[in-house]
Amino acid sequence: MGVYLLLLVGTTIAVTDAVETCAAWPACGDGLTLPTTAAGALVVGHRLAAVVVGLLVLAAGIAAWRTDSRRRVRAALGISLVCYPVQAALGAVVATTGAAGLLPAAHLVVGMVIFGGLVAALAWTLEAETGDPSDGPVTDPDTLSPPEAPVEPAERPSLPDDPVARVRTVAGAYFRLTKPRLMWLLCLVASAGMGLAAGTGLSARTVVLTLLGGVLSIGASGTFNHVLERDVDRRMSRTSDRPLATDVVSVRNALAFGALLTVGSLVAFAAVNWLVAVLGLVAIVFYSVIYTLVLKPNTVQNTVLGGAAGALPALIGWAAVTGEVGLGGLVLAAVIFLWTPAHFYNLALAYKDDYARGGFPMMPVVRGETETRKHILWWLGATFVGAGVLATWSALGWLYVATAVVLGAAFLWAVVRLHVDRTESAAFRAFHASNAYLGALLLAVVVDTLVI
Numbered sequence: 118m119g120v121y122l123l124l125l126v127g128t129t130i131a132v133t134d135a136v137e138t139c140a141a142w143p144a145c146g147d148g149l150t151l152p153t154t155a156a157g158a159l160v161v162g163h164r165l166a167a168v169v170v171g172l173l174v175l176a177a178g179i180a181a182w183r184t185d186s187r188r189r190v191r192a193a194l195g196i197s198l199v200c201y202p203v204q205a206a207l208g209a210v211v212a213t214t215g216a217a218g219l220l221p222a223a224h225l226v227v228g229m230v231i232f233g234g235l236v237a238a239l240a241w242t243l244e245a246e247t248g249d250p251s252d253g254p255v256t257d258p259d260t261l262s263p264p265e266a267p268v269e270p271a272e273r274p275s276l277p278d279d280p281v282a283r284v285r286t287v288a289g290a291y292f293r294l295t296k297p298r299l300m301w302l303l304c305l306v307a308s309a310g311m312g313l314a315a316g317t318g319l320s321a322r323t324v325v326l327t328l329l330g331g332v333l334s335i336g337a338s339g340t341f342n343h344v345l346e347r348d349v350d351r352r353m354s355r356t357s358d359r360p361l362a363t364d365v366v367s368v369r370n371a372l373a374f375g376a377l378l379t380v381g382s383l384v385a386f387a388a389v390n391w392l393v394a395v396l397g398l399v400a401i402v403f404y405s406v407i408y409t410l411v412l413k414p415n416t417v418q419n420t421v422l423g424g425a426a427g428a429l430p431a432l433i434g435w436a437a438v439t440g441e442v443g444l445g446g447l448v449l450a451a452v453i454f455l456w457t458p459a460h461f462y463n464l465a466l467a468y469k470d471d472y473a474r475g476g477f478p479m480m481p482v483v484r485g486e487t488e489t490r491k492h493i494l495w496w497l498g499a500t501f502v503g504a505g506v507l508a509t510w511s512a513l514g515w516l517y518v519a520t521a522v523v524l525g526a527a528f529l530w531a532v533v534r535l536h537v538d539r540t541e542s543a544a545f546r547a548f549h550a551s552n553a554y555l556g557a558l559l560l561a562v563v564v565d566t567l568v569i
Contacts, residue, residue, distance in 0.1 A: 167208070171201050174235070190238050197234035200227050229502050236498035240491055243536040290360035291374060296339030300332055302552070303430045305559040306453055307331050310434020312566035313445040316512055319438065319567060323389060327437040330385035331430060333378045334397045338426075340375035341405035344368055349414075353475040355468055392436045400429040414476065417483045420465065424457030445510060449562075452503040456555055459496035459532075462489050463548035467541050490536050493547070497532055501525055504558060512566045520561035528554040 178194040204227045307327055311319055343350070343361050347368070350356035360366040366374075379401055386394040404426040412419040428450035435446025465472060465479040466489055472479040481489040504521050507513070531550035535543045 167205060171205070174198060174201055174231075177235075177238075190242055193234045193238040197231045197238075200231045200234070204228055204231060229505065232502065232505075233498065236494065236501075239533075240494045240498075243491075243494065243533065287365070290365045293360055294340040294343050294366065294371060294374065295336030295378070296342070297336075299339065300335050302556060302559075303335055303427065304328050304331055305556060305563070306427070306430040306449070307434035307437075309559045309562040309566075310431040310446050310449055311438050312434075312563045313449060313510060313512060314435045314438035314443065316566050323437050326385050326389045327393065327434060330382045330389070330393070330397055331433065333382035333385060334401050337375045337378035337382060338401050338404040340371055340378060341401075342409050344371050344375065345405070345409050349475045349477075353468075353471045355471050356475075386433075389437045390440050392440060392442075393433055396429060396433045396436060400426060400433070403429070415478070417478045417480055419478070420458050420461045420480065424454040427457055428453040448503070448507050448510070452500065452507055452558075453555075455496060455499045455503045456551070457496075459493050459500055459528075460548065460551035460555070462493045462496070463535070463544045463551065465489065466535075466544040467548065486539065490532075490539075493532055493535070497529065507562075513562065514565050517558070517561045517565050520557050524554040524557045 174194075174197055178191075178198045207223055207227060308324070311324065311327065315323075343359055346356075347359070347361040350359045350362040356362060361368065361371055379398075382397055382401070383394050386397040404423075408419070408423045408426055412422050416422070431450040431453055432442055432446045435443055435449070462480055466481050466486060469479070469481040469486070473482045480492060501521075504525070508517060508521065528547075528550045531543075531547040535547045537543075
């Protein structure tokens with residue numbers, strides 16, 4: 118995390134022009150003068166931290182070569198060690214010459230290579246230390262089938278005789294169809310997209326209509342998902358009590374409900390602009406049909422490819438403000454896409470047996486738990502890189518950096534503990550840490566762009 122902290126702080130210093138307050142090396146003035154401003158102190162502090170982190174990277178490299186670390190671990194650390202002085206030299210040139218264009222970009226890229234090498238070394242080290250040789254693929258995805266003894270479906274709950282209580286019970290069932298637990302995070306994604314596009318110049322009408330359309334489209338997607346997976350839901354412990362699995366809501370009524378939500382969402386989106394309406398329809402179709410019917414039951418990469426569904430709200434939020442799909446929205450969407458496997462693979466680990474019972478070729482079912490844990494760490498590293506790229510957006514500041522580093526460290530700790538503990542509770546802990554990380558990161562984007 119030290120290298121990641123340096124990346125984000127260095128990026129923020131660059132985009133806020135703080136480096137101009139100390140345009141010498143290694144300190145200020147003639148190169149040896151102490152800074153006289155807070156910004157200058159931050160710049161010099163960043164350089165001192167780079168020395169400390171560099172020594173830690175060197176120590177890690179030496180330790181790897183002196184122990185029985187595998188060749189690829191040594192290679193990954195070696196790449197980081199070779200790149201580190203290059204990174205420092207590029208930083209000195211950029212700081213002292215005020216260079217723009219390719220040099221700052223190269224400085225960022227080399228920093229990400231260093232970070233990537235360290236993540237790779239960590240992943241391979243954890244794999245060697247915690248991998249279970251017996252934990253291989255459970256089954257081949259082509260032969261995956263439901264078990265002979267599926268879970269007994271949950272009994273249909275008896276509806277109360279009191280009319281008011283009956284209405285509340287049925288209304289609660291329809292509310293569950295909308296998958297409300299997804300709404301808060303996806304609405305934050307759309308809000309962050311709007312904030313990046315508009316800054317403080319965002320109209321209340323655009324926010325209300327976009328979020329209303331988003332809530333309705335998420336509800337429609339969730340409802341159609343319930344309809345299409347009702348038979349599978351009956352075979353899984355986690356989902357056997359869903360409204361359609363227990364026949365509390367009929368298929369016909371659920372389809373009508375989903376259609377009503379779809380129309381409502383498209384009306385709200387169209388009131389913003391037609392591109393938002395098109396993207397909203399794509400999001401509903403992608404999750405309801407492509408993910409649910411094509412990806413989820415047929416490929417082990419369902420979680421990776423399905424990340425596009427969660428990334429679309431970023432484009433919707435951006436398009437709501439600008440009327441087009443822009444770079445900022447694409448970068449935010451990329452962060453969500455990269456985060457999705459690091460997030461959902463934890464849940465797949467916790468419910469591995471349940472997914473096997475449902476016949477879904479999830480990563481831990483097909484390739485085993487060790488491979489899944491390794492992929493979580495890889496995707497987490499990719500998420501950190503994506504969040505680092507997003508930090509170059511000029512509207513983001515120190516709140517975003519602090520959130521990315523602190524919550525990122527908590528997320529990384531939970532993933533490392535997952536490698537060590539290898540328990541269901543550790544998987545749930547990493548799952549909740551991933552939610553907290555992304556939720557806080559998106560909230561920081563909203564605050565940085567719309568409030569500060």
